[in-house]
Amino acid sequence: MAKSTNKLNDIQLRNWVAQRKPVARSDGDGLTFTLSSSGTATWVLRYRLGTRHNGQAVRRELTIGNYPDISLRDARTLAAKHRAAIDAGDDPVIAKQIEKTRFRLDWTIRELVQDYQDKVLVEPHYAATTIEYRKADYEQVVLPHLGSRPASTVTAIDIVEMLVAANRTWTISKRILTSTSMVFDHACGQILIPANPCTGIRLSAIMGPRPQVRQRVMLQEDELRILLPDIDIIGIENALAFRILLATCVRGIELARAKKEHLFLDRRVWWIPDESVKTRKGFLVPIAPTVASWFQMLINLSGESIYLLPARQERRRRNQQGDTHVGATTLWAAFRRAFDRQDIPIRQFTPHDTRSTAKGHLRNMGVSREISEIALNHTLKGMEAIYDVREEIPERRQALAMWAEFLVACETGAPSPQASAPTISNIIQLKKTAGTRV
Structure with a gap:
């Protein structure tokens, strides 16, 4: 690369800027001063890099910066550094593009x-x-x-x-x-x-290794007969919510978010929408007559709220900016306090234990595995999941009616009701064999 001749001086640069006329003047060795019609003065380094397969050099232009932000002396210094890099085989244009890309993509x-x-x-x-x-x-x-x-x-x-x-x-x-x-x-x-x-x-x-997963608790009949008669000790609303949670086999968050508009007590059904469900797929819960009366009591206690279980603390309503439902742990906090006071003389249990309790008793009543799984809104697999797309499932309604009757007997001290039939489901498990098309 030829030696720089330093053709420009500061007086020339200031005059050209004052005249505001487009200009492009070389300082030598590829360093060029350019002035646009809008008055923007820029330093540009023009150079050639290597040769293509046809023997012609690749022409490049690198914008060094604006004048007077970058003085004539500084422009010459920067140009000299870039020329050294070019002589070493680097391409300053590509390096600058990479730097810009990295800056743009380097998110915190x-x-x-x-x-x-x-x-x-x-x-x-x-x-x-x-x-x-x-x-x-x-x-x-x-x-x-x-x-x-x-x-x-x-x-x-x-x-x-x-x-x-x-x-x-x-x-x-x-x-x-x-x-x-x-x-x-x-x-x-x-x-x-x-x-x-x-x-x-x-x-x-x-x-270290993952701790052993806690064994789920199935509350036995004698424990339910101790717990349910005095369940109001955790508060009327909490007690009604617990009865409903146990009888319907739903998850705690599904009940906490329940809206009154999704309850159709005349038809004895409760619709749980997609957004409240773990599987993101809404489902219909059949309601036994006694359970419907529990729902009605909560509706009467809920006032003007759109929720079955409205928030009870002003702070929660303020944080949620208005009407909202109780927190997901409200019911279980009430139970923890009761257990701490030793007001409940049975084994301690957790939210999911209501579902394992229901599952165990339904199976003991002769309810099939498939219907007991449907009662808990567990996703079935295989052919059953593909072809059984009913919303209203009579076998589920019958199973939950039996379960509600059993819970009422435990609460009132009545004898346990006789289970209807040993098997409620008529679904047959089909096994997929090689070559079978669904």
Whole structure:
């Protein structure tokens, strides 16, 4: 490359800028001063790089910056550095493009989490409860530890350090790891990073083997006969909610979110919409007459709220900006307080234990496995899931009516009712064989 001749001087540059006429003048060695008709003065380095297969050099133009932000002397210094890089075989134009791309894509974890929440972590793709605990993981753990970090700089070591510092239980740590991995999967999809840094992290290596899963409790008949007669000790609304939860076999959150508009007591049915269901698929719950009376009592107690179980604390209503339902743990908090006071002289149980209790007693009553699974709104598999698409299932109504009658007997001290038939379902399990087409 030829030696620079330094053709320009500061007086010329100031005069050209004052005249505001388009100009393009070389300082030598490819460094050019340009002035547009709008008055923008720019330094450009023109150079040739290598040769193509036809023997012709590739012509390039690199914008160094604007004048007078970059003085004549500084422009010459920068041009000299770029020429040295060119002589070494580098291409400053490509390097600048790569730098711009990296800057544009180098999101912080906070920006990445926000983008993920806006685009992916939304209903109905995810249940409201899932969205709630994922956001809690981000706000309480991920962002405090990694929020300001560029996503491209986070490594597996950073993720492990975050999990250790969070000091959560094994199960919650596993959930936090999953929440974090989902965000970095999103980053991979955005082509912000080449690989997910959570891949390969094993929680067992950090915290040891997963603790044994707690055995579900099935409350026996004698325990139900002790619990139910005095159930009002946890409060009238809580007691009615517990009776309904036990009798309908639904999940606690499905009852907590119940709206009165979805109750059709004249038809003895309760519709649980998609957004309230873990499987994201709404379903119809048949209601026995006694259970319908419990629903009616709650409706009478709910006032003007659209919810069957409206929030009881002003703080919760204020946080939710108006009418809302009770929290998901309200009922179980009432039970914990009662157990702490030793007011309930039976084994302690958890929310899911109402479902295992119902499942066990339904099977003991002779209800088939399939119908007992449907009663709990568990997804069936195979042919049954494909072809049995009924909303109103008579066998389910019969099973829940038997179960409600049994619960009333436990509460009132009456003898246990006789189960109807040993098998309620007429569904036959079909096995798929090789070559079978569905």
